[in-house]
Amino acid sequence: MMDTAIDTTARTFIEVAEIWVPEGDRLVLGEGHYGALDTFAEASRRESFAKGEGLPGKAWAEGRPVVLKAFDGSYFKRTEAAKEAGLTAAVAVPVFSGKTLKAVLVVFCADDEVRTGAIEVWKDDDGVLVLDDGYYGAAKHFEWVSQHTQFPRGQGLPGGVWASKTPILMRDLGSGYRFIRAESAGKAGLTTGIGMPIPVPGGETYVLALLSALGTPIARRFELWDARSARVGKGEPAAVLVDGICAREGKLWVGETEDPRRVTAWQGVIGRVLGTGLPVVEAGTPGLTAGYDTLIALPIHMDGELAHIVAWYC
Structure with missing residues (x-):
């Protein structure tokens, strides 16, 4: 069922999350969550x-999401510290x-024989979305299927995001007819997917998809x-919760007859994203929703304005 799509006790697919912000002509660490990986945190x-330098600098220079599946022999600068941390x-x-x-x-994963999930980057290639790159952990067959799948505009999770220019949350991936790779997703144990547009300066189409396993x-x-002004009025910046899922609480959004959950700028962690326009990695603070250790919130800017916020809690 929908409200069992996310386990509340399992180890998460993502081990580390950090935010790098421009300061002059360089990127410096704004905030991050490293768990018990103190040595890697100190190196960062x-x-x-x-x-153009390192992984954050490459994403900046190339103006696109970048997937790096091996650190040895690459442009990655913290290879020894990452290896020691098991990343x-x-x-x-x-x-x-x-x-x-x-x-x-920047998010980091650790590989093992059971760690399953997917972080995918899809790109427009002559009118269809193709896999630009992705990391899948142990889901090797699903990775192969993804490499050989294309999405027209409006089809599947990536195509739906492309057509709507909005984030989309999709449930029951293994059995849902809307998810084109349902059979292989079911075999891999993938249950929940979230897709979001990633606007870039050159105007190319990129879609980031996070696919979660139990x-x-x-x-x-x-x-x-x-967070679009047309949805919340023309006054103080605000955002409304339009969809969500949680194993413990079930669905998080409300029906048309109820008042929507709404936050204004600087109200809580989501309000901080509204106020700054910056992503947030919040860990172990009183402002987090009860029962969660870490929050990652990613803003999506459209036409120079903050339009959406995608948040996930670990």
């Missing part, structure tokens, strides 16, 4: 990146408002917030 605090792959997601880089979100979920709670 000492680091900074010029445009094996990373994805960098730049946050642009128009042509201005606001920040780069055993090693991407997160234990997902939220989609709409």
